[in-house]
Amino acid sequence: MSRKPSVLITGASGEIGHALISRLSHSDPDRPIVTLDLNPLPPESAKLVKQAVNGSILDPALLDGILAQYEVDHVYHLAALLSTRSEFSPALAHKVNVEGTLNLLEFAQKQGESHGRPVAFFYPSSIAAFGLPSLDIKGQAGQVKEDDYNVPTTMYGANKLYCEHLGRYYSRHYKQLAVETMSGKVDFRCIRFPGLISAETVPSGGTSDYAPEMIHAAASGQPYACFVRPDTRIPFMAMPDAVDAIFRLMDAPRARLSRTVYNIGAFAPSAAEIATVVHAAFPKAEMSTKVDEKRQGIVDSWPADVDDSAARNDWGHAPQYGFASAFGEYLIPSIKKRYAGA
Numbered sequence: 551m552s553r554k555p556s557v558l559i560t561g562a563s564g565e566i567g568h569a570l571i572s573r574l575s576h577s578d579p580d581r582p583i584v585t586l587d588l589n590p591l592p593p594e595s596a597k598l599v600k601q602a603v604n605g606s607i608l609d610p611a612l613l614d615g616i617l618a619q620y621e622v623d624h625v626y627h628l629a630a631l632l633s634t635r636s637e638f639s640p641a642l643a644h645k646v647n648v649e650g651t652l653n654l655l656e657f658a659q660k661q662g663e664s665h666g667r668p669v670a671f672f673y674p675s676s677i678a679a680f681g682l683p684s685l686d687i688k689g690q691a692g693q694v695k696e697d698d699y700n701v702p703t704t705m706y707g708a709n710k711l712y713c714e715h716l717g718r719y720y721s722r723h724y725k726q727l728a729v730e731t732m733s734g735k736v737d738f739r740c741i742r743f744p745g746l747i748s749a750e751t752v753p754s755g756g757t758s759d760y761a762p763e764m765i766h767a768a769a770s771g772q773p774y775a776c777f778v779r780p781d782t783r784i785p786f787m788a789m790p791d792a793v794d795a796i797f798r799l800m801d802a803p804r805a806r807l808s809r810t811v812y813n814i815g816a817f818a819p820s821a822a823e824i825a826t827v828v829h830a831a832f833p834k835a836e837m838s839t840k841v842d843e844k845r846q847g848i849v850d851s852w853p854a855d856v857d858d859s860a861a862r863n864d865w866g867h868a869p870q871y872g873f874a875s876a877f878g879e880y881l882i883p884s885i886k887k888r889y890a891g892a
């Protein structure tokens with residue numbers, strides 16, 4: 551049994567988990583990593599963690615077992631059903647995304663009470679927390695601030711927005727009327743991510759997936775029909791910058807943080823601009839457009855770009871990759887290598 555300060559990562563077999571485990575195991579090799587996921591970890595991640603628990607964040611017995619066995623002082627709660635997937639099973643999405651998050655916040659509070667220190671809790675929110683009412687307003691809104699247009703149209707977006715509030719509650723107002731003196735022990739920190747693009751993994755179940763799907767399909771020689779109009783624009787970020795942002799936010803002194811929830815951005819290309827760079831790198835790629843009106847409606851409700859000045863000022867958000875360098879220096883070379891010989 552280990553009582554060393556440990557990290558718990560839920561949803562660890564997903565895209566962010568894959569990149570986070572690799573970075574955490576190098577930056578802090580003495581801190582054991584415990585993961586909780588319905589799916590087994592890929593072998594390259596599994597060898598970097600102390601224990602990979604297979605199971606659900608909705609299973610209290612599993613969380614109690616981890617609570618008893620480890621002294622967790624960092625939680626990265628990544629498990630979620632993404633936006634497209636959630637629209638097919640909204641009640642299940644609510645269970646996983648909201649009840650699951652509540653379970654993890656309770657877990658963190660109990661851990662903090664048992665070892666007496668605040669538990670740093672990272673929560674990935676999303677541009678899906680926004681809801682722009684029309685394309686005209688989206689066009690006029692430009693870079694949207696955190697507190698504007700918080701009227702999401704999807705179950706996933708509504709879940710993310712509510713969980714941002716739950717985190718703020720656990721962090722700042724927990725049991726404010728209770729007579730006992732036990733204060734909130736959760737140090738909740740949240741980033742609203744744009745669409746993420748990784749060279750290592752292909753996402754599933756999201757609505758920003760058209761960008762990563764386009765490039766992975768081109769590199770692996772598969773035809774691809776993009777499900778949004780060429781003029782569709784939302785913010786994106788390369789995965790290494792997303793993980794870098796998580797590290798910067800988690801390392802920032804609490805006193806520097808003026809908010810619990812931060813927008814971050816890097817670049818905001820249209821689908822046509824993405825197709826052009828992908829085509830330049832893979833001239834034989836067969837790319838077309840077949841608009842899925844329903845998924846298009848979701849992406850149209852997301853902002854064309856975000857104002858991330860609070861993240862830049864408070865904890866030094868500074869993405870390394872812009873649009874040209876994300877594709878030219880990271881995605882295209884790594885993806886070419888990945889599919890070489892396939």
Ligand code: AKB
Pocket residue numbers: 632633634675676677678706743744745746755756757758759
């Ligand atoms: C999704 O498309 O659901 C996610 C997101 C933008 O949060 N990638």
